[in-house]
Amino acid sequence: MQESSDILKGTTTVGLIFDEGVVLATERRATMGNMIASKKAKKVYQIADRIGMTTAGGVGDAQQLARLMQVECSLYNIRRGRPMTVGAAASLLSNVLNQHRMMPYYVQLLVGGFDKNGPSIYSVDAMGGASPEDDIVATGSGSPFAYGVLEDRFSKGMNEKECIELAIRALRSAMRRDSASGEDISVVVITKDKYEEFSEKGIVN
Numbered sequence: 001m002q003e004s005s006d007i008l009k010g011t012t013t014v015g016l017i018f019d020e021g022v023v024l025a026t027e028r029r030a031t032m033g034n035m036i037a038s039k040k041a042k043k044v045y046q047i048a049d050r051i052g053m054t055t056a057g058g059v060g061d062a063q064q065l066a067r068l069m070q071v072e073c074s075l076y077n078i079r080r081g082r083p084m085t086v087g088a089a090a091s092l093l094s095n096v097l098n099q100h101r102m103m104p105y106y107v108q109l110l111v112g113g114f115d116k117n118g119p120s121i122y123s124v125d126a127m128g129g130a131s132p133e134d135d136i137v138a139t140g141s142g143s144p145f146a147y148g149v150l151e152d153r154f155s156k157g158m159n160e161k162e163c164i165e166l167a168i169r170a171l172r173s174a175m176r177r178d179s180a181s182g183e184d185i186s187v188v189v190i191t192k193d194k195y196e197e198f199s200e201k202g203i204v205n
Contacts, residue, residue: 011043012142012174012181013054014150015110015121016163017135021191022112022119023160024052025167027142027175029182030059039183046195048073051089051113052188056140057126058106065105069093085115090122090130098128108139113190142174142181149173160189168200 013026030041044054045066053069055062072092076084084092090111097105104126110133112121121133136154138146149170158166168185175181185200 011041011056011140012138012146012171012178013043013056013110013140014138014146014167014170015054015112015133015136016150016154016158016167017112017119017121017133018158018160018163020119021114021160021189022052022121023163023167024054024110024112024121024188024190025164025171026054026186027171027181028184028186029175029180031180034179036182042186044186044188044197045070046188046197047089047111048077048084048113050083050115050190050192050195051086051111052190052195053093054110054112054139056108061105061107062109065093065096065107065109068096083115085117086111086113086120086122087115087117087132089113090124090132093124094128094130096128097124097126101127110137110139113195114192119190138170138174140181142171142178145174145177146170160191164189 016023024044026043028041030038047053047069073084109124122130123137124130136150153166171185188197
């Protein structure tokens with residue numbers, strides 16, 4: 001039987017690609033039915049030096065997958081002498097999820113980062129499907145509201161600051177309409193030179 005923390009669900013996560021990197025952002029509310037179970041839920045994890053993973057779905061499943069991916073990316077780096085690419089990380093995660101189709105992990109994930117091929121983001125579903133995203137993507141219960149903002153305001157050539165501001169705007173829109181999304185906002189920026197995570201309060205006024 002699952003622990004209560006394992007069935008916390010409902011969220012909004014977004015990802016955007018710009019010329020020099022990616023922005024991944026999430027809100028921090030976790031719900032259990034109609035109850036707000038946590039106001040500080042972690043929904044974005046660093047799984048390699050320049051790769052992050054956002055999570056929507058079961059908290060316990062997401063945490064287990066994050067730990068697994070951190071170990072596998074580290075082992076790959078040690079054995080091969082080079083970091084795993086974002087696409088390879090998404091493929092590995094896809095294989096793990098596909099092997100558990102009879103008793104699936106209840107998650108919807110984004111894997112994004114920067115590697116030798118440049119910036120990229122992949123969406124990975126609970127059945128193991130992995131798809132590369134072109135510019136913008138959103139997951140979770142608040143994603144329809146986030147997409148409305150992203151699709152209306154995103155344009156090619158946006159810089160890092162503009163993508164951060166748009167990610168926050170999209171999450172705020174979801175938080176106003178989706179009861180499972182709320183509280184603070186966490187933002188991760190990944191480029192060739194950095195993996196940087198901060199809260200909304202440290203970015204905009």
